[in-house]
Amino acid sequence: MNQLILIGPTSFLTIISTIIIVFITISILVFIAAFRVRYRRERNQLKENELVQKFQALFSDFLFSNEDEELISMKKFESFTKNKFDKSILLKTLFKIHEDMTGDIADKLKMLYVELELVNDSIKKMKSSKWNVQITGIRELSDMKIKNVTNEIALLTLHPNKILRREAQLALVKIEGFKALNFLNTLTYHLSEWQQLLLLETIQHFNGNQMPPLEILLRSENDSVILFVLKIIRVFNLISLKDNLLQLLNHRNEKIKIETIVVLGDLQINDSLTILKRNYFKSTKAVKLKIIELFGKIADTKNSPFLAEQLKIYDYETNIQVLRSIKDIGGKQKLEEIKPNLTSKQQILLLHVLEESK
Amino acid sequence: MFFKNELILNFLSNGILLYGAILALSYIILSVISAIETNHYLKKNSFVNYTKILASPFAPTISIIAPAYNESLTIIENVRSLLSIQYVNYEVLLINDGSTDDSLGKLIEAYALTKVNYSFNKKLPTKKVRAVYRSTIPAFKRLLVIDKENGGKADALNLGLNISDNNLVACIDVDCILEPDALLKMVKPFLENENEEKVIAAGGVIRVANSCVIKDGKLVEVKLPKKFLAKSQVLEYMRSFLLGRMAWSKLNGLLLVSGALGLFDRKTMIAAGGYNKIVGEDLELVTRIRKYMDEKGEKYKVVYIPDPLCWTEVPENYKILGNQRNRWTRGLIETLIIHKNIFFNSSYGILGVISYPYWFFYEWLAPIVEFIAIVYFIFLIVFNLVNWDYFILLTTAVYAFAVMFSALSILSEELTYHQYSKKGVLFKLIIIVLLEPLVFHPYVMWSSVKGNFNFVFNRKKKDWGEMTRTGFKGEVIP
Numbered sequence: 001m002n003q004l005i006l007i008g009p010t011s012f013l014t015i016i017s018t019i020i021i022v023f024i025t026i027s028i029l030v031f032i033a034a035f036r037v038r039y040r041r042e043r044n045q046l047k048e049n050e051l052v053q054k055f056q057a058l059f060s061d062f063l064f065s066n067e068d069e070e071l072i073s074m075k076k077f078e079s080f081t082k083n084k085f086d087k088s089i090l091l092k093t094l095f096k097i098h099e100d101m102t103g104d105i106a107d108k109l110k111m112l113y114v115e116l117e118l119v120n121d122s123i124k125k126m127k128s129s130k131w132n133v134q135i136t137g138i139r140e141l142s143d144m145k146i147k148n149v150t151n152e153i154a155l156l157t158l159h160p161n162k163i164l165r166r167e168a169q170l171a172l173v174k175i176e177g178f179k180a181l182n183f184l185n186t187l188t189y190h191l192s193e194w195q196q197l198l199l200l201e202t203i204q205h206f207n208g209n210q211m212p213p214l215e216i217l218l219r220s221e222n223d224s225v226i227l228f229v230l231k232i233i234r235v236f237n238l239i240s241l242k243d244n245l246l247q248l249l250n251h252r253n254e255k256i257k258i259e260t261i262v263v264l265g266d267l268q269i270n271d272s273l274t275i276l277k278r279n280y281f282k283s284t285k286a287v288k289l290k291i292i293e294l295f296g297k298i299a300d301t302k303n304s305p306f307l308a309e310q311l312k313i314y315d316y317e318t319n320i321q322v323l324r325s326i327k328d329i330g331g332k333q334k335l336e337e338i339k340p341n342l343t344s345k346q347q348i349l350l351l352h353v354l355e356e357s358k
Numbered sequence: 359m360f361f362k363n364e365l366i367l368n369f370l371s372n373g374i375l376l377y378g379a380i381l382a383l384s385y386i387i388l389s390v391i392s393a394i395e396t397n398h399y400l401k402k403n404s405f406v407n408y409t410k411i412l413a414s415p416f417a418p419t420i421s422i423i424a425p426a427y428n429e430s431l432t433i434i435e436n437v438r439s440l441l442s443i444q445y446v447n448y449e450v451l452l453i454n455d456g457s458t459d460d461s462l463g464k465l466i467e468a469y470a471l472t473k474v475n476y477s478f479n480k481k482l483p484t485k486k487v488r489a490v491y492r493s494t495i496p497a498f499k500r501l502l503v504i505d506k507e508n509g510g511k512a513d514a515l516n517l518g519l520n521i522s523d524n525n526l527v528a529c530i531d532v533d534c535i536l537e538p539d540a541l542l543k544m545v546k547p548f549l550e551n552e553n554e555e556k557v558i559a560a561g562g563v564i565r566v567a568n569s570c571v572i573k574d575g576k577l578v579e580v581k582l583p584k585k586f587l588a589k590s591q592v593l594e595y596m597r598s599f600l601l602g603r604m605a606w607s608k609l610n611g612l613l614l615v616s617g618a619l620g621l622f623d624r625k626t627m628i629a630a631g632g633y634n635k636i637v638g639e640d641l642e643l644v645t646r647i648r649k650y651m652d653e654k655g656e657k658y659k660v661v662y663i664p665d666p667l668c669w670t671e672v673p674e675n676y677k678i679l680g681n682q683r684n685r686w687t688r689g690l691i692e693t694l695i696i697h698k699n700i701f702f703n704s705s706y707g708i709l710g711v712i713s714y715p716y717w718f719f720y721e722w723l724a725p726i727v728e729f730i731a732i733v734y735f736i737f738l739i740v741f742n743l744v745n746w747d748y749f750i751l752l753t754t755a756v757y758a759f760a761v762m763f764s765a766l767s768i769l770s771e772e773l774t775y776h777q778y779s780k781k782g783v784l785f786k787l788i789i790i791v792l793l794e795p796l797v798f799h800p801y802v803m804w805s806s807v808k809g810n811f812n813f814v815f816n817r818k819k820k821d822w823g824e825m826t827r828t829g830f831k832g833e834v835i836p
Contacts (some may be wrong), residue, residue: 023758030765194550318478351475
């Protein structure tokens with residue numbers, strides 16, 4: 001039994017030797033690649049820094065030039081549109097400056113973008129077969145508010161690729177304002193919370209008087225659309241939609257019910273109190289908590305007995321919310337009044353609520 | 359007799375060889391999936407403007423739960439760092455876990471804290487709360503300090519879960535340096551989910567902070583550590599985070615969200631029973647919340663974010679490193695035992711069929727198999743049974759694979775986040791790549807074997823229960 005370890009044919013030795021050579025070769029190639037990547041990155045960074053400096057000076061000349069000088073400046077820019085790398089840095093710098101500008105200066109930058117035919121590049125990108133390139137194109141076009149591409153962008157708002165779809169939705173809203181929210185009518189995909197926040201952030205800068213009718217959207221089959229519209233109502237205080245909101249209190253989706261109650265509270269809609277009081281006992285705990293919170297927000301003293309009633313059974317979450325609402329309605333004094341009727345556990349909650357208002 | 363011995367030895371030789379080959383293959387498969395997924399992530403997130411969320415009042419509120427024990431030296435800076443995170447709606451719940459130093463006194467003084475009446479719903483059992491403090495200075499209104507009796511990190515985290523009112527909680531090590539945009543990046547998967555899968559946890563990349571320049575609780579300059587052990591851990595973390603976790607995230611099989619930083623769905627955590635008071639509470643928690651969701655039949659995801667989000671100091675001497683790895687091994691064994699019914703249980707899906715078996719066969723068993731192989735080799739030398747040609751070739755193959763794999767992690771780092779931008783760093787890393795399999799890895803393997811031994815023969819060893827820090831700040835499982 002001599003030399004037992006890994007007995008095998010000679011070919012096994014050859015296989016292992018080959019594997020070693022492969023591993024070592026790959027390792028060397030990978031190390032070289034790492035150096036190369038680093039070298040190229042550093043070189044490009046240097047080149048980019050130089051170009052950015054150059055462009056900033058050119059932009060400064062361009063933006064503060066008269067009509068004759070403008071042409072000369074444009075010629076200078078034009079010389080950088082031949083090389084791919086130079087052009088990409090030019091675009092980057094242009095968008096960075098444009099981002100912080102409004103009014104005439106922003107218009108002048110847009111004019112440069114069009115005159116240098118950079119807009120055609122963006123359109124080409126939008127039509128690319130790669131989704132990430134498409135997004136770059138869409139973003140460039142929407143940042144510059146290029147209106148004649150909205151039909152193409154609108155088609156992409158229903159694209160199966162969710163990242164592309166989201167970008168197209170945002171772009172459309174950026175270019176067309178509230179009008180673009182039409183895409184919500186036909187949206188079958190879920191509108192993520194993230195996307196809702198981005199859209200809200202974009203539309204909250206628009207003039208609320210131009211808000212399109214939202215009633216139909218509140219009856220959407222797509223629950224995420226309803227949730228988004230509820231946020232819009234909250235941001236723009238759309239009290240005129242009161243009746244539609246009250247209807248939503250019977251919606252099958254609990255999340256929609258909860259958000260509706262929050263909005264009703266924010267808009268101080270008194271009519272909701274009777275309905276909610278009626279619905280209270282058949283509601284889930286999460287909904288009940290929001291109803292109690294709403295009573296505090298609307299602060300009608302008539303509801304104090306109803307709230308006090310809810311303190312008869314000890315439940316941490318319910319009791320603490322009831323005490324908060326009682327405080328919102330009648331102030332600290334009201335809490336002091338009911339204190340003797342509370343159990344020792346509830347008195348601890350009361351101290352907590354009193355502390356919150358300090 | 360001779361025949362029998364030969365059979366046993368052949369079985370051992372071929373078994374070890376086969377095990378090693380499958381392990382290497384699994385590493386390659388995982389790293390390929392990781393590379394593809396990271397590339398997709400980078401493409402996808404290159405368009406994201408996080409500042410838009412930063413300004414939104416609709417961004418969900420997050421409770422940061424930071425347990426602290428005897429962190430007096432750095433606690434003021436650590437809290438300052440937490441209070442300067444880029445996020446709109448968040449609170450910091452600092453849990454002082456019965457520190458015996460002057461941590462609490464320093465906090466009271468620095469942040470003008472005053473005792474407040476506070477009640478909370480005790481959903482998870484924890485040690486007693488001594489007092490709750492809030493700052494009298496409006497600028498620190500996000501901060502709530504809870505002083506409790508010592509019960510260990512898991513107990514402190516459970517108290518934070520009880521106190522928080524928010525759906526999302528970030529559980530962190532107080533002495534970790536968070537990237538300012540860490541919460542923004544971590545909250546995104548919870549908000550962008552478009553299908554039925556609920557995101558229950560998100561973890562991020564942990565990086566090595568040794569030798570980095572940190573000012574006012576913020577990382578201002580990334581440097582490669584000076585000491586060999588810390589440098590080896592830089593490489594180890596790169597391999598683990600860049601070439602492993604992303605693949606597990608893609609497969610939805612991620613079992614570990616590092617205790618240094620994780621964002622969780624609080625309701626799910628509480629429903630699953632919160633943190634278990636064992637050594638590896640982070641691994642056990644994720645396993646349990648996944649198991650809970652599987653048992654409920656709800657679709658879920660545990661997400662991993664490849665961006666560097668958190669920096670921590672790692673051990674720089676062998677004793678502390680050994681203790682750390684010993685603890686991790688014991689924590690792993692405990693988790694595997696607690697959840698043994700998952701093993702190859704198809705009703706737990708990926709968790710039962712892939713994740714758990716992988717942790718069993720490769721995270722737990724690998725050091726043991728390696729140790730057995732070394733003992734076996736010594737036996738063969740003693741009995742003059744070694745075929746040296748085979749031995750040299752096989753050892754070289756294993757070494758070459760280790761070098762190749764580390765080289766790939768360096769390339770991946772260069773192609774993605776390139777955190778170490780100083781000149782000459784690549785050369786230093788290559789030296790570590792060549793030395794690490796010979797020095798660092800055997801020691802880590804030996805510490806794991808000792809962890810197994812301690813688990814079996816010294817089960818009372820509980821050096822984490824009191825959250826004792828042993829000279830370096832923070833530790834995390836890569």
